[in-house]
Amino acid sequence: MIDLPTKTEVHCSDGVAGHSTYVIFNPNDHRLTNLVVKSDRPPFDEYLVPVDQVEETTNDRIKLKCTRKELYEMGPFEFEQYIRTRVTENPDFPYFYPGIGIKTQEVDTLIPVKTKNILPGEMSVRCGAQVEATDGPVGQVDELLINSNNMQVTHLVLLERQFLDHRKITIPVSQIERVYDDTVYLKIDRQSVEQLPTTPVQ
DSSP: OEEEESSOEEEETTEEEEEEEEEEEOTTTOBEEEEEEEESSTTOOEEEEEGGGEEEEETTEEEESSOHHHHHTSOBSEEEEEEEEEEEEOSSOTTSOOOTTOOOEEEEEEEEEEEEOSOTTOEEEETTOEEEETTEEEEEEEEEEEETTTTEEEEEEEEEEOSSOEEEEEEEGGGEEEEETTEEEESSOHHHHHTSOEEEOO
């Protein structure tokens, strides 16, 4: 079993490249497919890195087999698409809401929309993402636990913040219902989450 930290420093074979942002896995067989690395150089792009490029991990570092040049040639995590739509515009005062009697017209425009470059059905989980039980929020994603033999994601580690007590709760990945808009939704309620194994945060 290995910890795969998110939001941690990523090293290539020739030096520091950036930090990890997302972990991507298949919800059917729980197999880890990719991680996302955000470059520490402008324009700070995010790259989709196949899991077979991971050489080793520690609590505060992920080491890749590739060079930084090879990393920067990998596919982007997000790409931009444009949706054509029509909007109402005032040709004389384009930045003011039109009043009664002011002439307006509809014009075509393109709206940029960012789309994640992952396979349909795959889940992308980031550090700090909100975790919701069936009856409300329970904490934030801290890291994932991976079976090193088959690279299957086995557990999500939840960071629970209370007034004087911070704990980590280990949640089986089978209890994740879906991930939507950077929020992880569970199949269980808050009481069931509280009954799972916990460790105090020092």
